[in-house]
Amino acid sequence: MADKKHKRRANGEGTIYQRKDGRWEGAAYVLTTDGTTKRVSRYGKTREEVRKKLVQAQERSGRGLPVANRPWKVGEYLDYWLEEVVRPSKRWNTYKKYEQTVRLYLKPGLGKQSLDRLRVAKVQSFLNQQIKDGHSLAKVHVMRMTLCAALTRAMREELVTVNVAGLTTLPPAPTHKAKPWTADEARAFLDAARNEPLYPAFVLLMVYGLRRGEVLGLGWDDLDMDEMVMRVRWQLQREDGKLVRTPVKTNAGDRGLPMLPLIWDAFVELADRQLYAKRRAGADWEETGLIFTTRNGRPIEPRNLSRVFERICTNAGLRRIRLHDLRHVTATLLKRLGVPARDAQAILGHAKISTTLEIYTDSNMDDHRIGLGKLAGELFRLES
16 A cells, blocks of 8 residues: 555656666656657656656756757757858858868767767867877867857757867967068068069058958959049858859958058059950950959969969078968068057958957067167166
């Protein structure tokens, strides 16, 4: 009699019964992420263990914390995230970077794990193993960042309650910090590039700190020759194997810049040169509206601009830096000339002033020497 009373279900407890293998199983209806309810099961060695698990599940449901409407695997969710979240909302290059990381590393290593049972220890072990396998710290940081972004979305969709990737730890990723060219080195490069067909492109890169894709994405409709204003609105990049002109990444990147007289003259010369090329190409000319084109009017492959830059540096015996580092050269020279950081931010198209200030607060040996010289002069009353 007492045993029957013990087995009677409490109100709202759900169904609890003992299976043939001796274990206990319970089931109850709880809220799911799509707003419906579904029957979930909990297991244990005793009736009391199962009852507590069911009560916990129902309490979470009562607080509006739903369970997944389907049993997601990590790999399945990553595929969904890439196609339904990343691809429609992010740029192609961002999508491809995420897709490659998911395909080559995350799915083979974590894809078969249950999404709602993924734990910090499992992800930490996965990341540690990638380092042991010889992958660079920078690449492993990308793996962690990609998984963290996907799990952040899973939290918003209430599929998981904790972003376990965000709780893992890695050694700091190495940072690329090349010493920017001095004004003398920059002048030497411009002198060496003067007879190059793409010389005006290098002037824009150096004077305005434009990005490679921004220079190659400039169109004739971006120029107001009367007001002497140049509008940076587009960038040229490769998407799915094709060169396409896409809007710049941020609102700050969409900017108007004053056209200096030497730049105005260069654009006039480029227009004359392109008119001549168009006549010469005849029916082979492809009208793109771009300022910098091939001899047939097609867009210039961005990598080819970098190759020309590298060739000029090698032939001139200049210290090697990346083409993108010319932006750092521009920012450093603006700083040395006393241009306010806010103006430099607008010129360079930085979305955040912190990016500009990181360069503006960067120092070199000459800055150190001047600073220490001032200190010594103050302490020992030395003449500067």
